[in-house]
Amino acid sequence: DVYQSEGRLDLVMECMSGGELFTRVQKRKRFSEADAATAAYQMLLAINYIHSHDVVHRDIKLENFLYESEESDYLKLIDFGFSKVWKKNTSMQLSCGTLAYVAPDVLMQNYSSQCDLWSLGVSVFIILFGYMPFSGSEDKQINDIKAGRYVVKKQYWERVSDVAQDFVKKLLLVDPLKRLTAEQALQHPFVVRRQAKTEEHLCAATVDALISFGTASSFRRAAMSMMAWSLTNEERSTVRQAFIELDQDNSGTVKLWEFKKVLLAKFHVKSEEAQVIFTALDTNNTDEIHYTEFLAAMVSTRISMHDDLLKATFDRFDVDKSGTITVNNLREVLGENFAGSDIDQIMREADITGSGDITYEEWIRYLRQEQGTEKQKDVAAQLIDGQLQKTKSEPKILQMKSAEFGKKGVAAGTVGKEAACCCCQ
Known part of the structure; x- marks a missing residue:
């Protein structure tokens, strides 16, 4: 701060x-x-x-x-x-x-x-x-x-x-x-x-969180990016090692070639699919994923979106302490656009009542219920279906029906006992 x-x-x-x-x-x-x-x-x-x-x-x-x-x-x-x-x-x-x-x-x-x-x-x-x-x-x-x-x-x-x-x-x-x-x-x-001698922490739940973030709406991604700055050390520690495993050259950031290599080798995610996810994560358009951007994706499923985190993030957007988030607040925090989306469009996504601002109640409702547009759901479903076809015989991949996406979110499925790793439990 x-x-x-x-x-x-x-x-x-x-x-x-x-x-x-x-x-x-x-x-x-x-x-x-x-x-x-x-x-x-x-x-x-x-x-x-x-x-x-x-x-x-x-x-x-x-x-x-x-x-x-x-x-x-x-x-x-x-x-x-x-x-x-x-x-x-x-x-x-x-x-x-x-x-x-x-x-x-x-x-x-x-x-x-x-x-x-x-x-x-x-x-x-x-x-x-x-x-x-x-x-x-x-x-x-x-x-x-x-x-x-x-x-x-x-x-x-x-x-x-x-x-x-x-x-x-x-x-x-x-x-x-x-x-x-x-x-x-x-x-x-x-x-x-x-x-x-270290254990592997990059598991299927992490990949599903990345897919979920990649198919979320612009405002949801912006909100989760801001939430990443409000996470406690304990919350960050649950996913830290997964990021380090993605960072193959130990540079402190994840480049596209590293991202594709790991997702293909461990989870059989195709290059084109990995590119879509990577582009969504690279909110600063630097051609690399920084730790904070990775944490933003983890907020969608791997890290609990609890009341304290939601309130702290709302307060970060509400820079003038008016009790609502206005389009000017968004511009002050995010600039004129975020991840290629115009700020006015981002506001329209979350302004459920059409009042021109976002109340805390709308904020809670949007982030806890919104799961993306139908087009985004279809993209996510295709990615997950592709995963299921390729990994039916692989116990380490999180098994999930694509039909659950619209109702529960990408990583809302359960992890089988043999599929769980230390970062999923």
Whole structure:
């Protein structure tokens, strides 16, 4: 949320109540290799995402990764105070960051986005071995960092596998051109081995939610897109891993080729069908699906559309707090059009009484009962019928009669015991 007054601009961010990664390391002294690999993987996802959007953090450290909750192992990167939009093939000169984590090329005042990978190497070093790689006086630390001379305590290194040691060594290379990039680090055996042990979360219910979103009316998609910003951490966590499985190249977004590849391989969804769904999800027309757009699709079936969520989303559209949503409210929030649909047309879809605005009662009625036009229902029915024909013998696909679409919605069917996965239960 953003609140603007005459003298200030306030940003309200999500609450990460689990505390710093640094604090958890202090309590545990050191992580097991499996836990360290999981943490490294999550840190790399964040770094790879910002690097793919030409942003360099410049202050990667344990204190700048927060856990979602005390019970969670899910990390997020914070504190972009030193971050910079960076053009590839150019260098940065400003020395910034935290000395114990800073890269030698930063100290030399000639560096690129690779400085973040050195800092990640220091972070993983601490998690794995339980001590700082560079310590002592400021001058000693600077000299050791420039030389790539970190402390090796044999009694701690002997407990760690060669694969894990290799991962750290390839991040703590003085030459940034030889240092692993975020993309390369995600493919290192230390990280990949951890991924191989994870469960699959992309199940038939998720695909049905995507189909439902793809065939919904423009206003319904706009409303669900806004709802995505009001979801709690707990609600997001139910579908997070499914998005990560779609994101084949770990870039933080899902591209069309990834979307088609996964849906064809796992659910036999044809390329043309996947294209229709992808286009509906890509509300910003960026040729890629962002996490928020994916969450919007999940609101249709996978995440409960409860009263608090409906009210919070209504309030986001009701920007002037008049108690109704007007066409001007929609324009202020969505712009002149949304996903190719004119705002006036979107208003007509949801203005059930024709009064020119949308009351909260109309809002509730529309979102809880509206399931798209007859044409949209026919498209959805065809997609689902095609799925049923191809997957009669496959227990992992959600079995559903297309006739139920108009009455219950795409993902309103039941999941058989053998078809259920951990994200469907």
